[in-house]
Amino acid sequence: MHIRDLYARPGPTISFEFFPPRTPEGEDTLFRETVPALTALGPSFFSVTYGAGGGTRDSTLRIVKRIRSEFGVESMSHLTCVGSTREMLADVLDEAESKGIDNILCLRGDPPKGQTTFHATAGGFSHAVDLIRFVRERGKFGVGAACYPEGHIEAAHKHDDWDRAAAKVEAGAEFLITQLFYDWSDFLDMEDYLRNKRQVNVPIIPGILPFLSTEQIKRFTTLCGSRLSQPLHQKLDALAKDDESVRALGVEVCTEICRRLLDHGVKGIHFYCLNRVQSCREILANLDLG
Numbered sequence: 001m002h003i004r005d006l007y008a009r010p011g012p013t014i015s016f017e018f019f020p021p022r023t024p025e026g027e028d029t030l031f032r033e034t035v036p037a038l039t040a041l042g043p044s045f046f047s048v049t050y051g052a053g054g055g056t057r058d059s060t061l062r063i064v065k066r067i068r069s070e071f072g073v074e075s076m077s078h079l080t081c082v083g084s085t086r087e088m089l090a091d092v093l094d095e096a097e098s099k100g101i102d103n104i105l106c107l108r109g110d111p112p113k114g115q116t117t118f119h120a121t122a123g124g125f126s127h128a129v130d131l132i133r134f135v136r137e138r139g140k141f142g143v144g145a146a147c148y149p150e151g152h153i154e155a156a157h158k159h160d161d162w163d164r165a166a167a168k169v170e171a172g173a174e175f176l177i178t179q180l181f182y183d184w185s186d187f188l189d190m191e192d193y194l195r196n197k198r199q200v201n202v203p204i205i206p207g208i209l210p211f212l213s214t215e216q217i218k219r220f221t222t223l224c225g226s227r228l229s230q231p232l233h234q235k236l237d238a239l240a241k242d243d244e245s246v247r248a249l250g251v252e253v254c255t256e257i258c259r260r261l262l263d264h265g266v267k268g269i270h271f272y273c274l275n276r277v278q279s280c281r282e283i284l285a286n287l288d289l290g
Helices: 003-007 024-039 057-071 086-098 128-136 158-171 184-197 214-224 230-238 243-264 278-286
Strands: 013-018 045-048 074-080 103-107 142-147 175-178 268-272
Touching: 003 074, 003 142, 003 175, 013 024, 024 057, 045 057, 057 074, 057 086, 074 086, 074 128, 086 128, 103 128, 128 142, 128 158, 142 158, 158 175, 158 184, 175 184, 184 243, 214 230, 214 243, 230 243, 243 268, 243 278
Parallel strands: 013 045, 013 268, 045 074, 074 103, 103 142, 142 175
Antiparallel strands: none
């Protein structure tokens, strides 16, 4: 089933994203504990990340197939431009098709570890919009893409980046999922621009990351260029030595963002769960969705 059809159903579409574990033991834990616990929360689909240069290609596709076959929940594989030629990407899509995978999230991807600037591989793609066209040409896959409420960290202005999001939809993306953010008004500003100035009509889904520690969320927001308000900074600093209190604060902050955006009418919430369950479970309970 294409994910666009899940967003067409009544009620909010809840989804979870996680990364492939690095070891067989980690993957065993994922399927023995994490996926069953997340499945119990009633998600419409899962999303599985794809390492730089396809570093987790085999495990990503294997995990997506396993979730669909063993748990009966739709699952989507990420795909990036990093380190891949058109031929390599075609091979990945052939393998995905052979495994019965129906949905692909098309991303440019971050520069490989140790590099600060993205450089397209010879024979590959420089931008996500090119990858979207490439995947859509095959005709089979449902295609999603990313957008950035505060603008991509490499963009000169957020409106330039929002125009790129509109171009992704014009190229064939059927839904957009945002980068993490912690000011719900940034989402509303981007949505207003895309809807009213660029006539984007596909679902625009907030991506929510419940933070686990002060150090972690400061690192994540620095890497992606997302802002933390001064009051939130102060709370995080005051609780920096108490990870459980920081986690509880993350639940409180993310619950409020989700509640405001669901009341606004978003079609769903996409949780970056970091292979953890507790915070997402508590947020959904707070929202009377779990």
